[in-house]
Structure formats: C-alpha cells, structure tokens
Amino acid sequence: MASSKYAAAVLLAAVAAVLLIMAVEVAQGSYDDTTYYNVLPITRIGDPERVACSDFLGNVKCRGKRLTCPKQCPNRAARAGLSCFADCSPKCEATCKRRKINCQGYGAVCYDPRFVGGDGVVFYFHGKANQNFCIVSDTNIHINAHFIGKRPEGRTRDYTWVQALGIMYSSHNFTVAAKKVATWDETADQLLFSYDGKLVTVATAELSTWVSPSGDLRIERLTQVNSVEVVINKIMSLKVGVVPITQKESKVHNYQISSDDCFAHLDLQFKFMDLSATVDGVLGQTYQPNYQTPVKVGVPMPIMGGDHKYTSSSLLSSDCKASKFSPSNTASSSINSEFIKMITADCTSRGGQHGIMCRR
Numbered sequence: 030m031a032s033s034k035y036a037a038a039v040l041l042a043a044v045a046a047v048l049l050i051m052a053v054e055v056a057q058g059s060y061d062d063t064t065y066y067n068v069l070p071i072t073r074i075g076d077p078e079r080v081a082c083s084d085f086l087g088n089v090k091c092r093g094k095r096l097t098c099p100k101q102c103p104n105r106a107a108r109a110g111l112s113c114f115a116d117c118s119p120k121c122e123a124t125c126k127r128r129k130i131n132c133q134g135y136g137a138v139c140y141d142p143r144f145v146g147g148d149g150v151v152f153y154f155h156g157k158a159n160q161n162f163c164i165v166s167d168t169n170i171h172i173n174a175h176f177i178g179k180r181p182e183g184r185t186r187d188y189t190w191v192q193a194l195g196i197m198y199s200s201h202n203f204t205v206a207a208k209k210v211a212t213w214d215e216t217a218d219q220l221l222f223s224y225d226g227k228l229v230t231v232a233t234a235e236l237s238t239w240v241s242p243s244g245d246l247r248i249e250r251l252t253q254v255n256s257v258e259v260v261i262n263k264i265m266s267l268k269v270g271v272v273p274i275t276q277k278e279s280k281v282h283n284y285q286i287s288s289d290d291c292f293a294h295l296d297l298q299f300k301f302m303d304l305s306a307t308v309d310g311v312l313g314q315t316y317q318p319n320y321q322t323p324v325k326v327g328v329p330m331p332i333m334g335g336d337h338k339y340t341s342s343s344l345l346s347s348d349c350k351a352s353k354f355s356p357s358n359t360a361s362s363s364i365n366s367e368f369i370k371m372i373t374a375d376c377t378s379r380g381g382q383h384g385i386m387c388r389r
C-alpha cells in the first residue's frame with residue numbers, strides 16, 4: 030500500500046517536471062534579443078506569457094517590472110491576428126495588438142508610394158521606375174527601396190511602387206521583395222527574402238519564424254502568406270505585405286495595368302528604435318528632431334522632391350548623396366525623451382487627409 034502511494038507520488042512528480050520543462054520551452058522564444066525584456070518561464074501551458082523588463086533605451090522607469098499578457102492575447106506571437114505586445118517603454122504595460130500594417134501610421138510606405146513621416150506629415154515620393162532610392166540612412170542602418178512602375182500613355186512621369194527593400198546593418202545585409210505576378214492569387218505567397226546573400230525560406234504557416242544565425246534578425250509571418258514582421262535587434266521593426274494593383278485601382282487612377290503584370294508591390298510600416306539626430310533618406314529625414322518639412326502641406330498630392338539626393342546605384346549599396354551609413358561606428362546614438370515619446374505614441378486615427386492624430 031505504502032509503496033504504491035510512493036510510486037504514484039514519483040509518477041506525479043515526474044509528470045509535473047515534464048510539464049514544467051515543456052512550459053519553459055514554450056516560453057523561451059527567440060524574442061529576448063530583439064526586445065527590452067526577458068521572458069519569464071510559465072508554470073502551466075496555456076498561462077499568459079510574462080516578461081521582466083530591462084532598460085528601455087536608457088530609460089529605467091519600467092526596469093525590473095513584470096508584465097503579464099492579457100487573457101485575450103496570452104501569447105506574443107500572433108494568433109487570429111491578435112498578439113500580446115509587452116511594452117517596456119515608459120508606458121510599461123502589456124496590451125493586445127492587431128499586428129497589421131497601418132498605412133496611416135507613422136513610418137508607413139504604401140500605395141504609389143505614399144509616406145507617413147516621423148513628423149506625421151503625409152507625402153508622395155515618385156522616384157523613377159526600375160531605380161533604387163535610399164529611404165533611410167543612418168550610421169547603423171541603411172535602407173534602399175527598389176521602385177517598379179510604368180508610364181501610362183500621355184503622362185509626364187512614371188507611376189511607381191516599392192517592389193523590394195535592401196537593408197544593411199553592421200556587417201549584414203537583408204532583402205525582402207515581391208515576386209513579379211501576372212494574375213493575383215490570394216493563397217499564393219509572393220514574398221522573397223535573402224540574408225547575407227542567401228535565399229531564406231520561411232514556412233507558409235501562421236506563426237512560423239526564421240531567425241538569423243547570430244540571432245540578430247527575425248522574420249515572423251503575420252498571416253499564412255504575404256505578410257510578415259521583420260525585427261532587427263534593437264534597431265527597427267518592419268511590417269511588410271505584398272499587394273497587387275487591382276483592376277479597380279487601375280481604373281480609378283488610370284494606371285493602365287495590363288493582364289500580364291499586376292505590379293505586385295510592398296506595403297510597409299517601419300518602427301525605429303535607435304535613430305540618430307542626423308538620420309537621412311526620403312523617410313529617414315522626417316525623424317530628425319526639429320525637422321522642417323519641405324513638402325507643401327494642404328495640397329491634394331504633397332510631393333517630396335530631391336530625387337538626385339536619394340538615388341542609389343543598386344539595392345544594396347549605400348552610395349546615395351544623403352547616405353549617413355558607417356557601420357564601423359557602432360557607438361549608440363543619443364536618444365532624447367522627445368524621441369522616446371514619439372516612437373511610443375499610439376497613432377491610430379487619421380486627422381484629415383494630411384495629418385495623423387496620435388495619442389501619447
């Protein structure tokens with residue numbers, strides 16, 4: 030009798046140990062490097078994830094605080110579109126977020142490229158078809174965009190879209206591109222990735238991820254196909270989606286799209302974590318403190334000019350005139366509190382056609 034009780038206790042302990050190990054494994058994502066927290070082990074599978082915050086860009090307000098994911102979104106990975114966002118900025122809270130590209134939010138580049146600057150000003154930058162332009166250039170990161178497009182009969186300029194991004198940081202390079210597509214099929218994945226010159230495959234399933242060998246870059250699918258989030262350790266995060274030009278859009282804007290190419294292109298939303306005050310590039314410059322926009326605000330299509338400053342010779346070269354890229358200089362840039370406020374502001378609603386409303 031006593032020995033069978035003992036055996037049962039041992040068995041129970043063993044089961045508990047296995048469950049605990051599984052739970053710990055579940056909780057150890059590859060997230061720790063790319064965020065400002067450490068993931069805490071969970072004791073039971075299904076419990077909301079918990080994190081312990083570290084310093085946020087030198088701000089200690091949330092340091093050491095423990096954040097627990099809400100019941101509605103217990104995991105940091107996206108499930109049914111909702112995921113837990115543990116925010117160790119001075120906000121210091123864990124909330125549910127829909128991980129979608131917000132084309133009206135700060136750092137968005139969508140449509141025929143329509144930008145929303147770090148200053149909240151909306152502008153268009155047309156560039157030219159089949160050329161590359163530096164859109165963000167700072168000491169520790171450089172981002173070029175490859176434009177595709179066409180010039181409809183009787184127009185004086187190219188209609189353009191962003192087809193690919195080339196990103197360089199420290200000694201690494203990364204590209205994300207939309208494949209050329211004739212007819213759009215919603216179920217087919219049209220994203221292509223490369224890391225350090227090699228193609229990268231990310232399984233087409235919700236939640237599937239790819240992490241670079243050194244752990245400094247992570248790709249995570251937001252939906253089964255055609256949308257991902259890319260996080261580069263403590264530098265930036267980027268949501269990317271591929272979308273086609275629809276017949277309706279073509280008609281409304283008179284793009285004159287033919288049936289052999291739907292001009293699959295990227296919708297993008299950047300979030301930067303470590304920009305310097307001298308950041309440049311079409312989009313980057315709008316994150317400078319005290320930036321004065323040259324764009325005519327209040328006209329139907331405010332244009333950012335100066336193509337010649339931003340032209341890059343290839344997708345992965347940092348030779349545009351506006352370039353600030355010098356990756357050997359890894360000294361951390363100075364971050365002011367105004368900037369922290371800016372990147373943690375919540376910009377959901379849209380104030381008229383030319384501005385963004387942000388809750389701080």
Ligand SMILES: *[C@@H]1O[C@H](CO)[C@@H](O)[C@H](O)[C@H]1NC(C)=O
Binds near residue numbers: 200201202225
């Ligand atoms: C990208 O990185 C790889 C590996 O470091 C390197 O061999 C290649 O030259 C880089 N590509 C460009 C265009 O810089």
